[in-house]
Amino acid sequence: MSEQNLSNHFAIETRNLNLFYGNFRAVKDVNLQIVPRKITAIIGPSGCGKSTVLRSFNRMNDFVPGFHMEGEILFHGKNLYAPDVDPVQVRQYIGMVFQKPNPFPKSIYENVAWGARINGYKGNMDELVEGALRAAALWDEVKDNLKKSGLSLSGGQQQRLCIARALAVKPEIILMDEPCSALDPIATLKIEDLMRELSENYTIIIVTHNMQQAARASDYTAFFTMDEDRAGVMVEYGETSQIFTNPRDKRTEDYITGRFG
Amino acid sequence: MPRATLDRQLHQIQDEVLTLGSMVEQALVKSVDALKRRDVTAAQQVIRGDQAVNEKRYAIENGIIAVVATQQPMAHDLRFLAAVLEVIIELERIGDYAKGIARVCQRLEGVEIPIPSRDFERMAEITVSMLHRSLSAFVKEDASLAHRIPDEDEQVDALYNSVYHGLITSMIQHPEWIDHSNLLLWVAHNLERAADRVTNICERTVFIATGELLEMDLDDYEETE
Numbered sequence: 178m179s180e181q182n183l184s185n186h187f188a189i190e191t192r193n194l195n196l197f198y199g200n201f202r203a204v205k206d207v208n209l210q211i212v213p214r215k216i217t218a219i220i221g222p223s224g225c226g227k228s229t230v231l232r233s234f235n236r237m238n239d240f241v242p243g244f245h246m247e248g249e250i251l252f253h254g255k256n257l258y259a260p261d262v263d264p265v266q267v268r269q270y271i272g273m274v275f276q277k278p279n280p281f282p283k284s285i286y287e288n289v290a291w292g293a294r295i296n297g298y299k300g301n302m303d304e305l306v307e308g309a310l311r312a313a314a315l316w317d318e319v320k321d322n323l324k325k326s327g328l329s330l331s332g333g334q335q336q337r338l339c340i341a342r343a344l345a346v347k348p349e350i351i352l353m354d355e356p357c358s359a360l361d362p363i364a365t366l367k368i369e370d371l372m373r374e375l376s377e378n379y380t381i382i383i384v385t386h387n388m389q390q391a392a393r394a395s396d397y398t399a400f401f402t403m404d405e406d407r408a409g410v411m412v413e414y415g416e417t418s419q420i421f422t423n424p425r426d427k428r429t430e431d432y433i434t435g436r437f438g
Numbered sequence: 439m440p441r442a443t444l445d446r447q448l449h450q451i452q453d454e455v456l457t458l459g460s461m462v463e464q465a466l467v468k469s470v471d472a473l474k475r476r477d478v479t480a481a482q483q484v485i486r487g488d489q490a491v492n493e494k495r496y497a498i499e500n501g502i503i504a505v506v507a508t509q510q511p512m513a514h515d516l517r518f519l520a521a522v523l524e525v526i527i528e529l530e531r532i533g534d535y536a537k538g539i540a541r542v543c544q545r546l547e548g549v550e551i552p553i554p555s556r557d558f559e560r561m562a563e564i565t566v567s568m569l570h571r572s573l574s575a576f577v578k579e580d581a582s583l584a585h586r587i588p589d590e591d592e593q594v595d596a597l598y599n600s601v602y603h604g605l606i607t608s609m610i611q612h613p614e615w616i617d618h619s620n621l622l623l624w625v626a627h628n629l630e631r632a633a634d635r636v637t638n639i640c641e642r643t644v645f646i647a648t649g650e651l652l653e654m655d656l657d658d659y660e661e662t663e
Binding site: 363366367369370373389392393394417418421422 | 440441442443444500503504507508509510
């Protein structure tokens with residue numbers, strides 16, 4: 178991953194990205210440039226390929242039978258799908274937080290330490306765990322109960338624990354797939370504020386069905402929809418304030434004003 | 439506390455309103471001073487500066503539209519943003535009045551005519567003081583202060599009436615001054631209207647603080663308008 182070239186100006190860059198499940202082309206010709214240390218939201222109706230794109234960024238789709246890709250996903254100038262790239266290493270640099278909080282049935286401490294242990298981390302584990310929990314704005318709530326099960330936490334706390342777990346392996350990019358859809362409005366706003374804080378040090382890409390969340394929480398927004406072949410296409414990509422006040426494409430306008438989708 | 443982004447954006451808008459207010463205060467004082475000193479260069483600066491005032495107003499307006507579109511403001515936050523949309527129009531208009539006074543200064547270049555500068559200065563002084571405190575009330579969302587400020591408009595109205603009668607008398611005594619005295623009437627009119635605009639800003643502050651939309655303008659002048 179050390180290869181450098183001009184494209185490391187972007188955190189991730191896709192070039193003519195096409196994603197397939199068997200013969201079905203789920204995503205068509207996406208050229209997307211993710212700005213580092215910003216929050217980028219991907220929005221669009223169900224089936225537009227937004228989660229497929231997100232998952233391709235840390236090769237989570239490798240597990241899906243029949244999945245294959247064409248084009249390139251560049252990270253530090255290197256195609257993430259090049260034959261010599263180790264997907265496990267990709268996931269260390271590009272972490273993921275899922276829709277439903279999924280802590281392991283272990284202690285809070287072990288949940289956070291897990292990734293580092295697997296990677297053979299030799300440093301001070303207590304410091305690493307505390308740092309990750311602080312960065313995830315959870316430390317103050319759990320510091321006296323680190324041995325309690327991660328599953329004993331509330332939904333919002335569990336999601337922050339999962340964010341801490343992702344942070345503990347020192348990623349550059351955090352992918353979030355509908356991270357708040359299982360949370361109440363206050364827990365949702367806490368996660369959004371946390372995302373804002375994390376964006377000082379990390380690049381965040383979030384897929385969300387919640388248009389208001391994309392509007393509130395992101396710096397850039399990409400709008401995806403389906404074309405006539407039901408393949409996901411990126412219609413428009415720009416600064417969030419522009420997309421939500423003056424979209425350039427009528428399909429974006431129709432979607433964000435609730436007249437389509 | 440959640441909504442850190444929204445809070446930051448609201449604060450930023452508030453700061454920009456204060457900047458706009460300060461630009462307008464300076465323009466008003468400078469225009470009256472230019473007229474007193476018959477300084478057409480200073481008048482030209484006020485006229486040019488109005489462009490920056492207008493641009494600031496539109497920048498704030500665009501910022502508000504972006505916040506409404508992206509942050510779903512509710513209750514107090516929504517009232518604040520709606521009120522600011524009105525307040526920036528009032529401030530921009532006060533800037534226009536300053537520009538109008540600067541134009542009169544230009545048109546009176548080389549004209550031998552007495553100017554009631556002391557009254558104009560006093561009107562501008564009271565108006566700027568009202569404006570300054572109205573923006574302070576706006577920032578603190580102090581409805582009680584906002585309620586008190588419009589009373590001071592009476593002093594500006596009294597000065598306006600005094601200047602008005604003085605200029606009419608001078609027109610009768612010196613018919614050759616009619617055109618130019620008419621320009622000076624416009625200066626008085628602009629200063630009087632600027633103070634009225636401050637009253638509108640106070641109304642919006644009460645709206646932010648209480649949700650109540652009030653009509654505070656009980657200006658005698660408007661009844662005869």
